[in-house]
Amino acid sequence: MPNIPVGAQIFDLVFHPSESLVVTGLLTGDVKAFSYDEQGNHEERFSIRPSKRSCRGIAMNESGDKIWAVGKGKGVYTIDTATGMVSDTRKGAHDVAINRVKRLLPNMFCTGDDDGVIKLWDPRQPEALRAYTHHYDFISDFLWLEDKKHLVASSGDGTLSVLDVRSKKLEPFAQSEDQEDELLSLATIKGGQKVVVGTQLGILSVFNRKSGWGDCVDRIPGHPHSIDALCNVPSRYPNAQSTILTGSSDGLLRAVQLLPTKLLGVVADHGEFPIERIAVDQGGEGRWVGSVGHEEVLKLTDLKEVFEDDGDEEEEEEEDADEEGDEAKPEDNEEVKLENSEGKGRKADADSDEDEEEEEEEGDDSSDESVQESRKRKKKPEKDELQATRRKKGRNEIVTDPAFFADL
Incomplete structure (x- = not known):
């Protein structure tokens, strides 16, 4: 199990959609990229510090040639993957620190800040397309539903909201009732028909899209601590449509099958450090799963060893x-x-x-x-x-x- 030391706490990571390249955003504000091979050997490709403030979120465009970095500095920085240099800067993109960023369409990405404001951006334009203010606490995660062109956002205010990016209305398409718990992470199961939400209390809440977004249809307890990150497994594995990877603040990365609920195994162990983010390379269909916590190390785990x-x-x-x-x-x-x-x-x-x-x-x-x-x-x-x-x-x-x- 190869570990990539980065020298600081990692807040977020993103894999290149087609190449063996992973990019990390650090507490120091640095953005570091590493290439790796099938044996897990790694080499640093570039390191840049677009802001002196922490880098909380990293996203990459569809082709993988542009990286968007956001963080406590309130700006959005566009980094060229080939050169490792900043090609565009949007200073003051939000009024407060930006917590998350995600690519949606070829010419659209979104950002969410600590006050619950969500903004849609066109990378070709300097100003935001729209801003949504229906949340009042931090945006914890984004989920993109390609079939309906819907953006699902989870928030620390205990609600889940759905935005139709094709509409010019500034109200959400739907918003859930207060779940009486911080919603921290999002993933889909059953071919995208159900959305799983990780919570602060360690409960997995399941929303059925056919039943509406008002309230969850199932609650699955079992995790002893908060579920800070969720991720799907590659579709080639058995029961992949109902299996997810969960990253918890107890430091364990688990493979869990839902409906029926089964613990398939512990994929990675970060010791006493909580897991902040997890992702699978090659657009979610690759061999390696990356997980990051507070120990200043990017941990790569071979899914073949776990599932095969x-x-x-x-x-x-x-x-x-x-x-x-x-x-x-x-x-x-x-x-x-x-x-x-x-x-x-x-x-x-x-x-x-x-x-x-x-x-x-x-x-x-x-x-x-x-x-x-x-x-x-x-x-x-x-x-x-x-x-x-x-x-x-x-x-x-x-x-x-x-x-x-x-x-x-």
């Missing part, structure tokens, strides 16, 4: 269990225990005798876990599917459904 190699190991173990006889086969209602293997997947033990030993030792192992998680295990052990602890803190076992192995 471990799946092959599971199949081999199931074949071995079949050869040992019917005693080694788990029944349909039998619980199969998964053990965390350094954040790279889960290995199942189908031997019924070892399962009994693990159940007897579970009481002793719980002393190595946090008080909060041990209490949750005693009260509601069946709802702890999304919780996982690191290997270094002691032995941790997750209860999941045997049908999980059939999907690999």
Whole structure:
């Protein structure tokens, strides 16, 4: 698992849509770009500091030749990817610090600031196309729905809003009710028909587009801390339409399948540092997932090792269990225990005798876990599917459904 040291805390990252290039925005205001190969070896392409204030957001145009950087300096800076130089500057683009930026159309991108103001921009024009002021707290994330040309924005004020960028009205197309929690991150599942929202309390809220945007249709608890980042997995993997990657402030990057809910594994571990942003290269269909936190390192994780190699190991173990006889086969209602293997997947033990030993030792192992998680295990052990602890803190076992192995 290659790590790319950058020398400062990373606020955001973006991958080039077609090349092996990743760009990061740092607390120091620097924008650094790195190239990498299939082995994870990296090389710095350029480093520039367009503003002395922190760079909070990074976005890239459709072709990947332009980078938009925003941050505490309130300006929008356009950087040429080939030269690493600033080609355009919009100073004072917002009245307060800008928190997020996202590309929408070939000639349109959006920005959101700490006061909840959202602005649409044409890169060919110096002034904003429109400004929306229906939110009153910071804009935490953007999601683009290509089929309807709708921009979904989440805010710290507890509401979700939908903007029709084709309309010239300054009101949102739709806005949700107050969810009584900070909304921090956005992703889609089920082919874009449902929108998943990560919250401050560690709950995944699911909105069904066919049911309207007034309120969520499902709430999925399980994460012990806030869910600061969400990302889709490449479509080539099984159940990709219902599987997302979640970055939490507990430092774990998880692969979670929704509806039904299953913890597929811990993809990466940032230790005690919260995860701020996650992204998959090659336009979301690549091999590497990048995750950043507060440890001044960009962590690249090979998704092949997470979703493919471990799946092959599971199949081999199931074949071995079949050869040992019917005693080694788990029944349909039998619980199969998964053990965390350094954040790279889960290995199942189908031997019924070892399962009994693990159940007897579970009481002793719980002393190595946090008080909060041990209490949750005693009260509601069946709802702890999304919780996982690191290997270094002691032995941790997750209860999941045997049908999980059939999907690999």
